[in-house]
Amino acid sequence: MEPTSTDRFADRYPILGGGFFLAGRASGEVKRRLSELxxxxxxxxxxxxGTYEAEMNVVIHAVSGEVSVSVEGDEVRVVAQDRGPGIADxxxxxxxxxxxxxxxxxxxxxxxGMGLTNMQRCADEFRIASELGRGTCVHMTFRPRPxxxxxxxxxxxx
Amino acid sequence: xRLSEVAEALEAEVLLGDDLLETxxxxxxxADMVSDVLFFGRPGxxxxxxxxxxxxxxxxxxxxxxxxxxxxxxxxxxxxxxxARDLGLPVMLTxxxxxxxxxxxxARGLPGVIPARQRQSPGIQ
Numbered sequence: 001m002e003p004t005s006t007d008r009f010a011d012r013y014p015i016l017g018g019g020f021f022l023a024g025r026a027s028g029e030v031k032r033r034l035s036e037l038x039x040x041x042x043x044x045x046x047x048x049x050g051t052y053e054a055e056m057n058v059v060i061h062a063v064s065g066e067v068s069v070s071v072e073g074d075e076v077r078v079v080a081q082d083r084g085p086g087i088a089d090x091x092x093x094x095x096x097x098x099x100x101x102x103x104x105x106x107x108x109x110x111x112x113g114m115g116l117t118n119m120q121r122c123a124d125e126f127r128i129a130s131e132l133g134r135g136t137c138v139h140m141t142f143r144p145r146p147x148x149x150x151x152x153x154x155x156x157x158x
Numbered sequence: 159x160r161l162s163e164v165a166e167a168l169e170a171e172v173l174l175g176d177d178l179l180e181t182x183x184x185x186x187x188x189a190d191m192v193s194d195v196l197f198f199g200r201p202g203x204x205x206x207x208x209x210x211x212x213x214x215x216x217x218x219x220x221x222x223x224x225x226x227x228x229x230x231x232x233x234x235x236x237x238x239x240x241x242a243r244d245l246g247l248p249v250m251l252t253x254x255x256x257x258x259x260x261x262x263x264x265a266r267g268l269p270g271v272i273p274a275r276q277r278q279s280p281g282i283q
Contacts, residue, residue, distance in 0.1 A: 021237070023212075023213065023216070024212070024213065024216035024220075027216070027220060028216065028219060028220075031219065031220065041201075041222075045201065045220075045221070045222055048220045049196050049220055049221060052196070052216065052217070052220045053193065053196065056192070056213075107211075108192070108209075108211045108213040109190060109191050109192040109209040109211060109213050109214055109217075110191070110192055110193065110213065111191070112191035112192070112193040112194050113193075114191075114193035114194060114196070114197050115193055117193075117197070118193055118196050118197055121197075
């Protein structure tokens with residue numbers, strides 16, 4: 001597919017496990033950077049939602065991790081990799097509503113068990129690999145969606 | 159519905175965004191869980207919530223929401239207020255409950271967002 005844009009961009013954001021105070025900062029920065037490129041707004045929105053969910057999973061569950069974002073044309077790739085406990089049963093974890101979030105995370109409004117579901121829904125390609133006792137890696141690829149799919153395009157009056 | 163009308167309907171205190179009260183909101187939603195906001199939130203949506211942490215403000219930024227109303231007399235914590243101020247996100251406080259607040263807005267013609275299941279959402283259940 002011919003890229004409709006010539007944007008290129010790549011960046012990495014370290015994330016601290018348990019770093020609730022800074023949580024969301026990486027995703028906020030990703031949003032700011034991507035908004036400067038000529039990418040469709042609905043695409044940026046999906047990327048940032050997926051990135052925020054991935055970032056929060058690292059904060060909530062892992063020791064440390066990193067989110068990397070790269071743009072080539074109008075395709076955006078996000079990789080979230082962490083050093084942490086890993087996921088015992090990935091298939092179970094992918095079920096909407098499944099959560100092992102701590103009380104601390106719950107007090108901040110996390111633990112709905114919709115994080116991985118949201119990532120899958122927002123991304124056009126989604127892969128997850130996890131090793132118990134080592135960590136988890138999530139790959140997401142995002143591409144512009146046809147406007148008539150109405151997934152995120154909205155009559156938001158702007 | 160304009161934010162000024164939202165404030166009036168909810169007898170709300172405008173904590174942030176006094177200068178943005180002419181903003182039109184097309185729909186509203188209510189949630190106390192961040193991922194729920196991200197799941198059903200639509201760009202430009204007004205969020206009503208009882209969650210007073212910065213995480214809900216971050217969710218509003220991530221999901222391109224237009225404003226947040228904190229219900230039942232709850233005040234967002236300092237970190238949340240600071241983040242909303244940085245982001246230029248309007249914030250209101252109402253003493254009405256979540257249920258009553260939603261009812262007041264709905265009765266005045268502000269609809270909810272389209273339920274996720276009625277939208278195209280491949281791969282979900």
